[in-house]
Amino acid sequence: xxxxxxxLDIGGTAIKGALFSESGEIAFRNEIATPHDSGQAFFIDTLxxxxxxxxxxxxxxxxxxxxxxILDPACTTLLESPNMPALRGMxxxxxxxxxxxCPVIIENDANAxxxxxxxxxxxxxxxxxxxFTLGTGIGSGLILNSRLWRGExxxxxxxxxxxxxxxxxxxxxxxxxxxxxxxxxxxxxRMAAAAAHQHSAxxxxxxAEIPSELTPxxxxxxxxxxxxxxxxxxxxxALGLAIAIANVHTLLDIYTFIAGGGVSxxxxxFYPMVMEEIDQRIFSSVRGRIRLLRAELGNDAGVYGAAYAxxxxxxxxxx
Amino acid sequence: xxxxxxxLDIGGTAIKGALFSESGEIAFRNEIATPHDSGQAFFIDTLxxxxxxxxxxxxxxxxxxxxxxILDPACTTLLESPNMPALRGMxxxxxxxxxxxCPVIIENDANAxxxxxxxxxxxxxxxxxxxFTLGTGIGSGLILNSRLWRGExxxxxxxxxxxxxxxxxxxxxxxxxxxxxxxxxxxxxRMAAAAAHQHSAxxxxxxAEIPSELTPxxxxxxxxxxxxxxxxxxxxxALGLAIAIANVHTLLDIYTFIAGGGVSxxxxxFYPMVMEEIDQRIFSSVRGRIRLLRAELGNDAGVYGAAYAxxxxxxxxxx
Numbered sequence: 001x002x003x004x005x006x007x008l009d010i011g012g013t014a015i016k017g018a019l020f021s022e023s024g025e026i027a028f029r030n031e032i033a034t035p036h037d038s039g040q041a042f043f044i045d046t047l048x049x050x051x052x053x054x055x056x057x058x059x060x061x062x063x064x065x066x067x068x069x070i071l072d073p074a075c076t077t078l079l080e081s082p083n084m085p086a087l088r089g090m091x092x093x094x095x096x097x098x099x100x101x102c103p104v105i106i107e108n109d110a111n112a113x114x115x116x117x118x119x120x121x122x123x124x125x126x127x128x129x130x131x132f133t134l135g136t137g138i139g140s141g142l143i144l145n146s147r148l149w150r151g152e153x154x155x156x157x158x159x160x161x162x163x164x165x166x167x168x169x170x171x172x173x174x175x176x177x178x179x180x181x182x183x184x185x186x187x188x189x190r191m192a193a194a195a196a197h198q199h200s201a202x203x204x205x206x207x208a209e210i211p212s213e214l215t216p217x218x219x220x221x222x223x224x225x226x227x228x229x230x231x232x233x234x235x236x237x238a239l240g241l242a243i244a245i246a247n248v249h250t251l252l253d254i255y256t257f258i259a260g261g262g263v264s265x266x267x268x269x270f271y272p273m274v275m276e277e278i279d280q281r282i283f284s285s286v287r288g289r290i291r292l293l294r295a296e297l298g299n300d301a302g303v304y305g306a307a308y309a310x311x312x313x314x315x316x317x318x319x
Numbered sequence: 320x321x322x323x324x325x326x327l328d329i330g331g332t333a334i335k336g337a338l339f340s341e342s343g344e345i346a347f348r349n350e351i352a353t354p355h356d357s358g359q360a361f362f363i364d365t366l367x368x369x370x371x372x373x374x375x376x377x378x379x380x381x382x383x384x385x386x387x388x389i390l391d392p393a394c395t396t397l398l399e400s401p402n403m404p405a406l407r408g409m410x411x412x413x414x415x416x417x418x419x420x421c422p423v424i425i426e427n428d429a430n431a432x433x434x435x436x437x438x439x440x441x442x443x444x445x446x447x448x449x450x451f452t453l454g455t456g457i458g459s460g461l462i463l464n465s466r467l468w469r470g471e472x473x474x475x476x477x478x479x480x481x482x483x484x485x486x487x488x489x490x491x492x493x494x495x496x497x498x499x500x501x502x503x504x505x506x507x508x509r510m511a512a513a514a515a516h517q518h519s520a521x522x523x524x525x526x527a528e529i530p531s532e533l534t535p536x537x538x539x540x541x542x543x544x545x546x547x548x549x550x551x552x553x554x555x556x557a558l559g560l561a562i563a564i565a566n567v568h569t570l571l572d573i574y575t576f577i578a579g580g581g582v583s584x585x586x587x588x589f590y591p592m593v594m595e596e597i598d599q600r601i602f603s604s605v606r607g608r609i610r611l612l613r614a615e616l617g618n619d620a621g622v623y624g625a626a627y628a629x630x631x632x633x634x635x636x637x638x
Contacts, residue, residue, distance in 0.1 A: 070604075080604070128471055142570070144463070151572020152447055155605070162566040163600055166484060166558075175600060239485075247481040248570060251461070253470020281482055281494055285389075285399070286474070 004058045005310050006051055009109065009302025010034065010067040012083040015047070017054045018303040020311075024120070028056045029303070034083070040090050048099045062103045063096065064310030066112030066302045068139075073154045075106045105310040109302055110157060111148050113295075114141025116305030117258055121296035128254040130245075131295065132159050133261030137172070138180045144252075148309075160184065164243045182240035185216040185263045191233045192219045202229035220266045238270045242277030249282055249290055260295030267294040323377045324629050325370055328428065328621025329353065329386040331402040334366070336373045337622040339630075343439065347375045348622070353402070359409050367418045381422045382415065383629030385431030385621045387458075392473045394425045424629040428621055429476060430467050432614075433460025435624030436577055440615035447573040449564075450614065451478050452580030456491070457499040463571075467628075479503065483562045501559035504535040504582045510552045511538045521548035539585045557589045561596030568601055568609055579614030586613040 004027070009016040011034060018029040030053065035046050051063060069087075070080040076093040096104040107115070114131035117123040123131065123143060132140035138160030142149040150156050160180035161173055168177025169187070181187055193211035196204040203222040207214050223230035245257050259267060271292060279287045297304055323346070328335040330353060337348040349372065354365050370382060388406075389399040395412040415423040426434070433450035436442040442450065442462060451459035457479030461468040468475050479499035480492055487496025488506070500506055512530035515523040522541045526533050542549035564576050578586060590611060598606045616623055 144468070149463070149571065152574055153572055153605075156570070156572035158569045158572075158602075161602070162569050163483075163562055164485065166562055173602060175602075243482055243485055247566065250477045250481050251475065251567060251570075252468065253472055253475035253477075255471055283477075283480070283492060283494075286472075 003061045003314075004055070005307045005314075006054050006060050006063045007303035007305070007307030007310070008047070008051070008063065008065040009112065009306060010047075010065065010083075011109070011302070012068065015050060016299065016303050017050055018300075018307065019054050019056055019058065019060075020307045024307075026300075026303075027058075028054060030054055036084060037086075039086050040095075043084065043087060044095055044099065047096065051100060060100070060102055062105060062310040062314050063100055064105045064107065064112070064306035064308070064313075065092075065096070066107050066109040066306040066309075067092075068109045071106060071108060071154050073150075073152070075154065078106075103310070103314065105306075105313045107148075107306060107309045108139075108141070108154070108157075110139030111141040111150070112305030112309055113139075113260060113297075113301035114143055114157075114258075114305065115148055115308045116297050116301035116303070117260070117295055118143050118146070118305075119308045120304045121301060122258045122293040123256070126256055128252075129256035129258055130157075130159060130248055130254065131258040131260060134184060134241075134259055134263035135261035136185050138184045138261075144254075159244065159248070162244055162247065164240045179240055179244045183237045183244075185261075187240075188216045188219050188233055188237055188263070189214045191236060192230070195229045195233065199229050203227040204229060216263050216266070220269060224269060234266070234270050235273055238273035239277050241270075242274050243281060245274070245290065245292070246278050246281035249278075249286075255286075255289055256291045256293065258293045258295050260298070260301055264294055322380045322633075323374070324626045324633075325373050325379050325382045326622035326624070326626030326629070327366070327370070327382065327384040328431065328625060329366075329384065329402075330428070330621070331387065334369060335618065335622050336369055337619075337626065338373050338375055338377065338379075339626045343626075345619075345622075346377075347373060349373055355403060356405075358405050359414075362403065362406060363414055363418065366415065370419060379419070379421055381424060381629040381633050382419055383424045383426065383431070383625035383627070383632075384411075384415070385426050385428040385625040385628075386411075387428045390425060390427060390473050392469075392471070394473065397425075422629070422633065424625075424632045426467075426625060426628045427458075427460070427473075427476075429458030430460040430469070431624035431628055432458075432579060432616075432620035433462055433476075433577075433624065434467055434627045435616050435620040435622070436579070436614055437462050437465070437624075438627045439623050440620060441577045441612040442575070445575055447571075448575035448577055449476075449478060449567055449573065450577040450579060453503060453560075453578055453582035454580035455504050457503045457580075463573075478563065478567070481563055481566065483559045498559055498563045502556045502563075504580075506559075507535045507538050507552055507556055507582070508533045510555060511549070514548045514552065518548050522546045523548060535582050535585070539588060543588060553585070553589050554592050557592035558596050560589075561593050562600060564593070564609065564611070565597050565600035568597075568605075574605075574608055575610045575612065577612045577614050579617070579620055583613055 081087040140159035165177035169181040171178035171181035400406040459478035484496035488500040490497035490500035
């Protein structure tokens with residue numbers, strides 16, 4: 001009898017799901033809109049209907065689920081839920097297992113994506129790496145000894161909120177100088193909006209009156225086209241990232257970093273900028289040995305990782 | 320038959336040693352001056368004579384040795400040796416085992432001290448903590464899942480060289496803004512020497528012409544006695560430390576930090592300063608949960624840790 005596992009990735013916009021066969025391949029996949037303003041009961045109903053449709057008539061042995069927010073250390077309850085505040089405090093695991101009649105494994109979304117890259121992406125065969133997403137925010141998952149490092153309370157991997165500039169920009173989290181405040185897509189747009197006002201000799205000037213239309217992609221395109229101000233914005237973003245990466249390396253003696261998320265589409269452009277700065281901020285004896293890879297699974301990292309988390313939990317339980 | 324283990328701590332000034340009985344207690348101890356300018360052969364001779372004297376007639380089952388510098392990943396060869404450059408590249412383990420006729424386990428000195436605090440000091444019973452020494456420099460050892468985290472190449476725990484101020488002071492390592500350049504004993508003395516020149520209304524003024532006589536202890540005593548400039552120096556030292564501690568917590572989700580080294584004698588004084596700043600630099604949901612403990616083993620952490628490293632290696636080897 002084949003073992004089927006469903007991987008679910010609960011994003012801010014969409015819920016992605018895939019049915020994985022025992023060989024680890026995606027047999028069937030689908031996507032629905034995330035029910036934002038609904039309550040807990042509607043969310044559970046939506047998720048269970050989605051899982052039932054995904055199962056495609058097969059008996060599902062386990063469901064893995066990646067979701068933004070902070071889980072309790074046992075990964076059963078959602079303690080903080082930035083995208084869907086209504087889910088806060090919800091005993092997600094128990095409720096889903098009751099309805100789905102199979103083990104449900106829940107994981108933070110960045111952690112799940114890191115597991116996905118470990119098993120099926122850029123981290124295959126590696127023992128230690130930090131995976132991070134460059135998007136609106138910056139999330140991350142840390143792999144140590146080929147396993148996810150969750151920390152004592154399950155909150156590990158808040159790479160986006162390490163301080164890179166003690167007197168830096170105010171971050172959405174309320175702290176100052178976080179990596180996310182200097183190197184996320186949001187930070188790129190903030191710098192571009194400021195530059196559109198301050199500099200006359202930049203293509204970004206066209207957005208001075210319509211800053212809300214700025215995106216990281218627009219800044220990237222102008223930088224690629226030779227706009228010096230746009231290039232400097234990416235340089236500032238790369239410097240923050242380099243400081244944070246160098247610090248993780250210096251503390252943990254790990255050498256591989258994997259960039260995912262929407263802004264990682266500009267990987268080829270910012271890669272040399274980041275690498276040059278990293279080498280200024282590590283011991284000379286290890287220069288040239290840090291690797292910054294591009295994530296391979298793209299939008300699929302979440303469902304792959306959720307499915308792998310579920311498979312590992314099943315194996316550990318001897319099923 | 321009792322099992323005896325020798326722990327050796329090779330410091331910049333002295334070599335400390337202790338004979339541990341099977342119960343883990345120190346049966347005998349001694350200390351000799353570190354042979355600085357001698358070559359490798361003399362160093363080995365000195366160390367073997369010292370170990371023989373320490374064994375006090377007992378058969379020794381293993382020798383553990385903590386030493387400053389960077390070891391190869393297998394902990395057999397000293398790749399970098401800041402205190403004794405002549406030892407660089409030395410196959411220390413093989414040479415000592417040949418002479419001492421028992422297994423010799425070598426560990427970085429800060430790592431050994433962290434193991435000592437884990438087994439017999441402030442870290443007893445804890446699964447995760449960062450131990451660091453505040454001295455001339457800042458070293459550290461990271462305990463994850465009750466084991467030393469050595470990193471991929473055995474270089475982990477360079478807490479003193481994480482960047483806290485990207486545009487900060489030049490560090491002895493050649494980088495800029497390292498924690499060590501802002502919060503070590505050396506940094507305290509540097510700030511005090513500058514203040515002695517710049518501020519007329521400080522007790523440090525007396526050292527304007529004799530800055531080489533300044534020590535962290537003098538600055539501490541003046542701060543305690545109410546000198547505002549000396550207090551501000553400790554505040555600056557505490558701020559750097561708080562930034563670095565908050566970053567380790569944010570990345571790894573660990574909650575306990577243990578301060579050792581000479582400057583930790585001022586623990587009672589800088590503790591509230593550090594804790595106040597940490598709370599500004601972590602998520603509000605975890606405020607008040609970080610613990611900064613004072614190391615308990617003092618100068619004995621190194622010999623304890625070296626002996627524990629040896630004992631663990633013996634157990635792993637089934638001896």
